[in-house]
Amino acid sequence: DVKVTQSSRYLVKRTGEKVFLECVQDMDHENMFWYRQDPGLGLRLIYFSYDVKMKEKGDIPEGYSVSREKKERFSLILESASTNQTSMYLCATVRGTGNTIYFGEGSWLTVV
């Protein structure tokens, strides 16, 4: 059974803190994504990675960075959390164009 694991399901952080969201997949997929989900806005792509150490900006990269040191792990970093980054964050993987995207269960982040 395929698995995308987001280790932190619920986090509460203070404004200005550095936040790490971790995602691990066991499907040997090259491509990994971080999305942000907000009511009425659907899923918006923050960053994606198509190989180890490779990354590309999505639609809303401001205030975020990512790290992909190993194929199975893709981390999202909020360098200095702000209240407008309170959201649900979804990690996803896909093998290639047109294939099924597999999602993690999401990380609910609240910044106070």
Add this chain to the structure above:
Amino acid sequence: AQSVTQPDIHITVSEGASLELRCNYSYGATPYLFWYVQSPGQGLQLLLKYFSGDTLVQGIKGFEAEFKRSQSSFNLRKPSVHWSDAAEYFCAVGARTGGFKTIFGAGTRLFVKA
């Protein structure tokens, strides 16, 4: 610009009634088309996808969707809704060539009443 529109933010249907969720897209060429479902507090799961061929696509949990090129639509249907279908549904489009970026609609939340 590429976009996906789900006109209905939320829909309420009675258990046993039929369901249709609307999806329209704007894309340079015919993209890959997907419907995903998200149960409360969970990630998204693929319901069905269209690549080519028969424009009526069957998916899991009794769902189907029809691709209509002339209307740039990919509406999701189910003949008889069950209470467990209450969830949020996302339509998505993906490029056929040159990348794998997928664009999602804003979602339609389905409520099922007894």
